[in-house]
Amino acid sequence: MSLTLAVRTPAARRAKISAIGTYVPSRVLTNQDLEKMVETSDEWIYSRVGIRERHIAAENEATSDLAVAAARKCLASRGIEGSEVDAIIVATVTPDMFFPATACIVQDKLGAKGAWGFDLSAACSGFVYALQMGTKLVESGAHSKVLVIGADKMSSIIDYTDRTTCVLFGDGAGAVLIEPAEQDEIGLIDFVHEIDGSGAPALNMPAGGSAHPSSIATIESKMHYVHQDGQAVYKFAVRKMAEAAEKVLTRNQITGADLAAFIPHQANKRIIESSADRLGLPIEKVVINIDRYGNTTAGTIPLAMGTAVEENRIKKGDLVLIASVGAGFTVGATLLRWEI
Template identity: 75%
Template sequence: MTLAVRPVVGRRAKITALGTYVPPQVLTNQDLEKMVETSDEWIFSRTGIRERHVLAKGLGTSDMCVEAAKKCLAARGLEARDVEAIIVGTVTPDMLFPSTACLVQTKIGAAGAWGFDVSAGCSGFVYALQAGVKLVESGAHSKVLVCGADANTRMVDYTDRTTCILFGDGAGAVLIEPCEEGEIGMIDFVHEIDGSGGPALNMPAGGSLNPSSHETIDKKMHFIHQDGPTVYKFAVRKMAEATLKVLERNGVTGPELGVFISHQANLRIINSTAERLGIEADRVIVNIDRYGNTSAGTIPLAMETAVQEGKLKKGDLVLLAAAGAGFTVGAALLRWEI
């Protein structure tokens, strides 16, 4: 393989540490059988999910980010004050403002850091990751903390069996730093949005268009609304397109990848994309059975799974892919340098 590494003006950037967190409370398919008309067999056969984690009352997305960030920084042997910028990919902020990044900054004690949130649905982590990479590549910063986290169960209607079975809560954080001599780190990315897909996956109320009112509450407009077949078709088509594009323009084929780490929305979507790329099943990371769809949290959680299972090692080529509300889609190719 001759890797056509994307030229970078300045310096290259890499992931140097990883930390994840899921709440201790678990909601199983058997639990859902008691809440809505469904079954473990029905859920697992259609999604690949067996259980998901639920954030406790009184806690928010920022609290999950904090736990993941602490683990990430500890793995690198750094203090929070060493962090220069914080980027959080999420669609479930603790509140509309201040940003989740602000809340994380003060809770971990990252004095002097700045940051912001990225709203890209389930593509939130790969979008935030790219923003962090660019801050490091430009030379503006040398230590950027990137979080992907969502408390999806806060937006789920547990009388709607088409959505309540899918979502769980979780978070992950990575540290982005400059590459050392001879390292490659982040190689390339392909991101795209298609706003025409907005009506197929959204939370209609709570913003400036439909501010909270008795009417929006009565009409259940503060829950996730999803047109499942439309979302499924988009994800299958666009994740394949984005991943193939980023691989082809860098002279990489699917079989040459160390691992494929996809957004964990539906097992059939993951497998369909992997088949299009020609990636063997043992190099496709799957943990949706344990966590469900944690939106922006799924990819860092899957990175942790890959490490724990011994499937992700220093020097491996890694392909990330996600699709989410917006519609959004993203794919990133990198060399694992940890």
């Protein structure tokens, strides 16, 4: 006797960003402030990277606090409580601690009692990667409300006597809610991700992990701070951010003219402008807020999304392209329709 089981599969569905929230700490560190700390100048910093100021978290303000502040704004704009969230993904390289995951701490602070979650480490590409993880959870039918957060307290791992890195980074967070798209909506369309581990020595924090556990020697050698080969990172980022963006556009038969906005990772204004030029995009379509926030690592793209919304740069139905390059090296680009 044979037995045939009826296999139930969820109907195919798309995912969209349904809400967004951002947060930056109140303290501002300007280029003029940095002039008093290291040998640099406002003109040097702005002309080379496009930054005028960045926000710095208070000593008692952890990455989870930044993440929760952004998440609360996101949920409030959607009109829902934390208890309605199914899953939480936190992209960060500055977790509150190695374990538990910062997502666990965020879940507790939000009162998201029914949610599970995890952290994702992909440096400046973290939010782009986490966005796809959240998207696939919704598209699969497993969940209907996934909170994706990019948050970093970069000031906690920056050596403020190193002028090559301390001028670049700031603290901040952004959160989006991923939900099923309505029948007439498109939402998330496609993505391109790539890693190149040969670039790991060019941008990293050498100590604290199993390769170099914390010790007096690692502390004295300043191995718990960000170390960067600026030229190597710049050359890779200029080439790969544009390549990933071009690939996802070509695959979907989209041109720069079809885009309402390009929202790139905010690491260096020259990298952003170079990528836009290669894509044939006028600067008016490129969202740039690095002058106000610096490089907030996983926070940059959701913060820039927030800027685009605040400045009425994007509206429902617009085609939007996001792209990033980060330590690893990590590369990511996503094409979506804005459905808020």
